[in-house]
Amino acid sequence: MKVAIQCESPLLQRSLELFLEGHLSSQRHCDIVVRDHKLQDDEHLSLHIGTFVGVDLPKPFSKAQLFHALHHKLDLIKYDFTPSSSPLVGEESEVSFDILERHIEKLTREYQASILKAVKAFYEK
Secondary structure (H helix, E strand, O other): OOEEEEOOOHHHHHHHHHHOOOOEOOOOOOOEEEEOOOOOOOOOOEEEEEOOOOOOEEOOOOHHHHHHHHHHHHHHHHOOOOHHHOOOHHHHHHHHHHHHHHHHHHHHHHHHHHHHHHHHHHHOO
């Protein structure tokens, strides 16, 4: 995923640059442009962030919410979904929580394994 950022707010611009490090691209070569304002003649696929009506991602947001919104927007275009055929808000949040739950379980198992390894190493001395 290649993302370009075009924001009027310098603080939001810099925050998005940090969040999207490794995915940044020029506007000419990007898959999607993240903006905090609407343009009339927009030739690129855009993800709008802000507090105005009809935004794709309302402020404030987390890095995970940003990536989820970007992937969702790209999937809508990739699979030619219309907003009416996309999942309902309730369904979407359930899917997100399933992914989050699996990730937390994985991290917990890894943490448990590293604690057990440290305890074993301590008592084997």
